[in-house]
Amino acid sequence: MKFISKKKSLFVAAALGFSMFTGAPQSVLAAEMPAYTQQNLNAELTMAVAWMQNSAEYRELCYQAYNAALDQVVRAVSHHQAGDKPLAIVLDADETVVDNSAFEAGLIGTNHAYSNKNWDKWCAAAKASVMPGAAEFLQSVDKLGVDIFYVTNRSMDTQYEGSAKNMKALGFPQVDRRHMLFKTDTSNKQPRYDEVSKDYDVVVYLGDNAGDLSIGTYHKGQAERNAIVDAHKSEFGHRFIALPNPSYGDWEPALKKDGKFGDYWKLTPKEKSEARNASLKKWNPVDEEQGARVQSAKAN
Numbered sequence: 001m002k003f004i005s006k007k008k009s010l011f012v013a014a015a016l017g018f019s020m021f022t023g024a025p026q027s028v029l030a031a032e033m034p035a036y037t038q039q040n041l042n043a044e045l046t047m048a049v050a051w052m053q054n055s056a057e058y059r060e061l062c063y064q065a066y067n068a069a070l071d072q073v074v075r076a077v078s079h080h081q082a083g084d085k086p087l088a089i090v091l092d093a094d095e096t097v098v099d100n101s102a103f104e105a106g107l108i109g110t111n112h113a114y115s116n117k118n119w120d121k122w123c124a125a126a127k128a129s130v131m132p133g134a135a136e137f138l139q140s141v142d143k144l145g146v147d148i149f150y151v152t153n154r155s156m157d158t159q160y161e162g163s164a165k166n167m168k169a170l171g172f173p174q175v176d177r178r179h180m181l182f183k184t185d186t187s188n189k190q191p192r193y194d195e196v197s198k199d200y201d202v203v204v205y206l207g208d209n210a211g212d213l214s215i216g217t218y219h220k221g222q223a224e225r226n227a228i229v230d231a232h233k234s235e236f237g238h239r240f241i242a243l244p245n246p247s248y249g250d251w252e253p254a255l256k257k258d259g260k261f262g263d264y265w266k267l268t269p270k271e272k273s274e275a276r277n278a279s280l281k282k283w284n285p286v287d288e289e290q291g292a293r294v295q296s297a298k299a300n
Contacts, residue, residue, distance in 0.1 A: 037112040044273065045104055048246040052101045059132040061244045066137035069241045071203050076203040077144050088200035089141055090193060092212035093152040093163070095245040097134035097172065102127065104247050114248075116155075124160040126166035131243070135171040142173035147200060149179050151192050151212070156182035188218045204238075208245035214238070219261040222254040222279075255279045262298035 052058050069089065076087055094100050103122045112118065123127075141148055150172075154163050160182055167175045181192045193214045196202060202214075210217040210225055215232050217225045236242060253264035255275050267275065 017171055029151045033065070036268075036273065037111055038113050039109065041273055042107045042110065042112075042271035044088055044276070045108055045247055049101050049108070052099075052244075052247065053105070058244060060299045062132040064135070065206065065241045065243050066133045068237050069206055070140055072238060073141055073144060073146055077146065083179045084203040085199065086147060087145075087148055088147040088196060088202050089204050089206065090149045090151055090196055090202050090214075091206035092152050092208060093154065093167070094128075095131075095208040095247075096206055096212065096243050097131055097138065098167065098170070099129040099131045101247065102129070116158075120155075120158050123154060123166075126162045128168065128170075129164050130170040138172050138174075146203065147179065148199075149176045149192075149196050150175075151181045151189050151196075153183040153187045153189070156184050174286040190214065190216070190218065203243055205244065206241045208243040209249045209251075211250050213240045213242075217250070219250075220254070221261065222251075222257060225251070225254055252276075 073087070075088060080087060092096065100122070103119075105113070121259060145160045150167070152163075154160070160177075160180070163182075164175050164180065167180075181196075187209060193202075193205075207213055210229060213232075215228050218229050220228065232240065253261055255278075256264040256267070264272065264275065
């Protein structure tokens, strides 16, 4: 964020004081204030990315998710009988087993936004890291003879080769065109889930986004998404396993409660920040004290 000079600061202060006494318009102030840019919006990523890259708690949640998923797979294998459909797990890639936080961190301090072009470059670079415990979990599933389907919205046209190279280097098994179900004509994963379930008994779904789970939240608004999740609450930790990702996801565009799902992406950086802030439930001690004084004055 750029800071205005001391000279400009004095000018702004003087203009503010003058306008308070004369009733002059505040346009002078607006002209002096720096514009809210994409760089300002990117700065809001700092806490989320710092937590993902450094906290013990992030690692705990990853291990917890994979342990719960593996328990389900072991149980399913032990009950599997001849003639049953073969077993499979379905999982997202990004922020489910692949850590892209370096890409998000790279946006901080710049005026660059996410785009297909720079995401293509990131995928081609094959520099994503492995999430804590992901490789061990996937290798265990593979050794149990269970198929692994990576259902990701990375593009089949432009991102497959770099992604496959990256995931193989991270030690992931079953990285091939049969098991890597990338996006072709739609980002809705349900048709790909349906294809897998025709031939396999899907033991568990894993993902960092509600849309990574076969529960029907695709392009739904905030209230609908929450209601759908609540309706499936007994299945989390069993059939559905959620991974932590506070830096991005379909929860963000759902914050814009009016209009269509994609309208959020048409907003300016300032408007996106305002939508985020408007969604917060806030408590402020100063406001609390002022409210108490008002109530006391009314009572007297």
